Amino acid sequence: MRLRHQLILLAALTLVLPWAALQYISEMQSTLRDGQLRAMTASARAVAKLLASDGEYLALTSRHLAPAGSQPLYAHPLPAAPIVDGYDDEWRYYPFSPRTLGKPDASVQGTVQLAEFGSQLYGFVRVTDRDVHYHNPALDAVASGDHLVMRTRNVRGEQHQYFISASAPGRAQVYRWAGQQVQLEHRIVAHWQERVGGYQLEFQLPVAMAQEGLSVTVVSQSPGAAVVRLSSSANAIALPPVMRQHPDLNGLLAVFAEADQRWMVLSPQRWLLADAGSFAGQPSDYPAPAAMPYAWLWRILLARPVLPQWRDLAVAGFLPATDTAQQQWYYTRDTWVAQVRLPIYAGNDIAGYVVLEQSAQAQDEGTQQALWRLLLYSLLTVLVLGFGLLGYASWLSWRVRRLARAAEQALGERGVVSHDLPDNTRADELGDLSRSFSRVLQRLGDYTDYLQTLSSKLSHELRTPLAVVKSSLDNVKSELPSAAESPNLAIYHQRAQAGADRLSGILNAMSAATHLEASLAQADKEWVAVDDLLTDLVRAYSDSFGRKISLHIEDSAGYQMLLAPELLVQMLDKLVENAVDFCPASGCILLTLGRSEHHVILQVSNDGSLLPEAMQHQLFDSLVSIRPRTAQSSSHLGLGLHIVRLIVDFHNGRVSAANRADGSGVVFTVRLPITDA
Amino acid sequence: MRHIAVVEDEADLAENCRAALMRQGFGVSVYADRPSALAAFKQRLPDLAIIDVGLGAEYEGGFDLCRELRSLSPAVPIIFLTARDSDFDVVSGLRLGADDYLTKDISQPHMLARVNALFRRVDALANASQASGEQMQRGELLLDMDRMCARWQEVPLDLTVTELWILQALAKHPGHVKSRQQLMDAANVVLDDNTITSHIKRLRKKFIAVDPAFDCIKTAYGMGYRWDT
Incomplete structure (x- = not known):
């Protein structure tokens, strides 16, 4: 993995930051919620105390004490009066659930719904009875078939019993016993309608008639069958009062209800007596509440504990006795709702309950805002860090690459060791690395320099002993007896002489490069027509090497150049000699002269063996030879191409060697910059 | 002795x-x-x-x-x-x-x-009066190999023996190209090519010091040098 990728990976660690912040927000949220619950408990307790000391309240609740064992009906408040016509058009949409009469598997079942609007009570009874018998006035004055019995106690405490029956769907008759007489009751309006598998009955009566007690009994009787009675409250037990909200109490509670608070008061038997205010996010039946933006994100980011679903107390009208927790969190859609229930003590008796509900929406909004800001900031942090690290990584890897490249090129193809590496003034580790590279390169450079001067030093040192040898041989020769007398001696002398000459030839060749370097310093450049010069040269070469050497001049439009002709010729001598040596007798040697935009390009190419790949860059270094060691290779020290390079460098040109693309031979290319006239 | x-x-x-x-x-x-x-x-x-x-x-x-x-x-x-x-x-x-x-x-x-x-x-x-023996006249060049001296436009040139021999080899057959090897043989030396080039260069300079218009020693690229009158 590259350095940059590693650092990017490292930068990904900054993602821990938003995670940690999320944890923090999560904890902060739960602390806030605990605080909210405590605050709610405190205010609920205060309200409970207040109510406990309120005589009016205590009187009201005592009136709503249902006799033990009785099952009161709950009158739900309505937003508008239903039309009493026996159809359940309105009732179907009311949110509260009906009260069931009878066992679920019995043949006769019923449900009762009771509601209140204005000073009227409305009721809807639905009876499932496969065999409906209508009232036949001929059989019984009051009710001969299926009917409804309603027991009431009015505000004055008088108890009455009403019979509601119908001879046909439509308006039903309501009778009551007055003494021994049957009397039609007009204050109660009832409508009877048939339905699939039974009938339904809608009725309306003034609150005052049934305020202190109400029970409904469905009576199903048919000839020859047992009479079935389904009662909302057992007839043997005293009549329970109608449980309903009291406007007075609602008014009292409304005083406490602040924004986002819902206060409720329950009777000692947990019937809902008063309900005021509403909390934010409370589901209402009509407009759908707008979901919080990005609530899904909110849910994903913050842990969501398993909480029970919130149920509106007003729907049931009472709090189930199993629900005993004093404080509890609920969900309603995405909102958290806290509910606090505290008993109201009157002395040692429980005189009711105060229920306070409040949503956590306000806090949630705050937390959510904090979360958004947090996400934004951490995103910015991650971005800044990420880009910073990316930039740093790029910079670092750029430096490393630059150093690597410089180190690679320091020992360039020109064999010159430059030990000036980038970054070597920096104090950091890369600077150290650069400096140690420089030191190594410097030593290498010294060594290379030493190698380059070795030949001339060597030739200088060898010359004196060689001179001793040669002069001794000369003396031997002059004092040698004539060849006829001692032929062996003459032969030995001859061999020694030849060896010494060869040694001296080698020494001359070795110092040639040094001589050339010295003569470069005083070489004079002049304007030369390179194409003419080449034409002459190629003719001369063809003669002196005794083989055909061809010349191709592209675009003969004058090749006047400012250069040192002697040196150029010397360079060509070396290149052509080299080509001749490597080219088989049948092969051809081709000189090409061409030009590019800024260079004159001179190529010497020959058929023959190829250059080894590894040596191509060192070819022009001093003392590098790739010639095979054969008997006839007398003294090739690898200086010829070195001289070529010295001359090319003197002309600010470049020389390169390459194999022909088709592998048939080798091309040496010299590029000389075109100088303006 | x-x-x-x-x-x-x-x-x-x-x-x-x-x-x-x-x-x-x-x-x-x-x-x-x-x-x-x-x-x-x-x-x-x-x-x-x-x-x-x-x-x-x-x-x-x-x-x-x-x-x-x-x-x-x-x-x-x-x-x-x-x-x-x-x-x-x-x-x-x-x-x-x-x-x-x-x-x-x-x-x-x-x-x-x-x-x-x-x-x-x-x-x-020492014997300036003695009649000169072997003399060679090539245009304005006068070579006297007995006295080992050369004159250009009557001005004596201060040449070393090696230079004199090289000059002699060149001027002997005007227009003929002498290769470096031939020049070395004539000058009784074994040198590398660069040294011959330096000798020629010095020789030219000595002539030019006398006659700035001197242009008789020509380079035949790839072959050697020749004397042109």
């Missing part, structure tokens, strides 16, 4: 040299360092001096000795025989008034030829 002084710190080489010269009938004195040589020169001037540049501890003792010998006598022929072959050394040596500058790997016959040539030149100077 002509007397030759050999100043050479390498004893074997000096002895070989002495042997070769004595075989030719010269009287030879060998000195190993500068002070002894100088002391001897002050006693008696040699007829010719062969001097090594590096003398023992004195790196350029030969140059110093040459300068001192020149001040004693402007006419004594001096040959530098040295292992140093850089152009710089050659130029310095010749500028100090040496008559020739040879590298040590020169063969004895070549050296002896030079010594003889130099003595010939000294003799010719």
